[in-house]
Amino acid sequence: MTPIPAAIAEALIAAGHRLDARGWVPATAGNFSMRLGPDRIAVTRSGYHKGFLKPESLMVVDLAGQPENPALRPSAETGLHCGVYRRFPGTGAVLHGHSIANTVLSRAAGPSLTLAGYELLKAFPGLPTHDASAEIPVVDNDQDIARMQAGLEARWDGMGASPPPGYLIRGHGSYIWAADMPGALARFEALEFMLECELATRRSA
Numbered sequence: 001m002t003p004i005p006a007a008i009a010e011a012l013i014a015a016g017h018r019l020d021a022r023g024w025v026p027a028t029a030g031n032f033s034m035r036l037g038p039d040r041i042a043v044t045r046s047g048y049h050k051g052f053l054k055p056e057s058l059m060v061v062d063l064a065g066q067p068e069n070p071a072l073r074p075s076a077e078t079g080l081h082c083g084v085y086r087r088f089p090g091t092g093a094v095l096h097g098h099s100i101a102n103t104v105l106s107r108a109a110g111p112s113l114t115l116a117g118y119e120l121l122k123a124f125p126g127l128p129t130h131d132a133s134a135e136i137p138v139v140d141n142d143q144d145i146a147r148m149q150a151g152l153e154a155r156w157d158g159m160g161a162s163p164p165p166g167y168l169i170r171g172h173g174s175y176i177w178a179a180d181m182p183g184a185l186a187r188f189e190a191l192e193f194m195l196e197c198e199l200a201t202r203r204s205a
């Protein structure tokens, strides 16, 4: 069995506190993971409140989503985490949350949502200035996670070498990743900030 180092467990638990404090993981929504090695990740177990995670709320799966301990049930969306680690090998942490802004805006969006002119775009890779735009893919929600992941692969295939490090699931939430947990949190918060700005702009229109 692959141990989950204390620093990894602490980072995942702290991420839960942070996102819960912002109202981005209501009820038992959201799931998080961090890379443990080339073919192993620590992921949140299914059905736990992410604001109250403990080391026992975490478990180890391989990049096909198979648990090392078959008695434990990983996040229902483990396949989406594994899909990111497989496709983008530099990924060290993946965060998923359900916010009001990402839920409302993804419901209204087409196949992508464009964010332009925000200083916080600089939190995303390859955007050194606010004078830029990011096209965040929006995929339809699906309880068949393997099918949703296949759709994402097709989207990424059509997006060149460096798709944005995140996407929205319609009416559901966001997935964001980075090389480490501080980076993933920064990108998550930047995306949420810009989505809240978009929502405020539409409300005042």
Ligand SMILES: CSC[C@@H](O)[C@@H](O)C(=O)COP(=O)(O)O
Residues within 6 Å of the ligand: 026, 027, 028, 029, 030, 031, 044, 045, 046, 047, 048, 074, 075, 076, 077, 096
């Ligand atoms: C509270 S329902 C939300 C779930 O269906 C799911 O979308 C989610 O984010 C959490 O699922 P989980 O299996 O606990 O990782």
Ligand SMILES: [Zn+2]
Residues within 6 Å of the ligand: 029, 030, 031, 077, 096, 097, 098, 172, 173
């Ligand atoms: Zn979810």
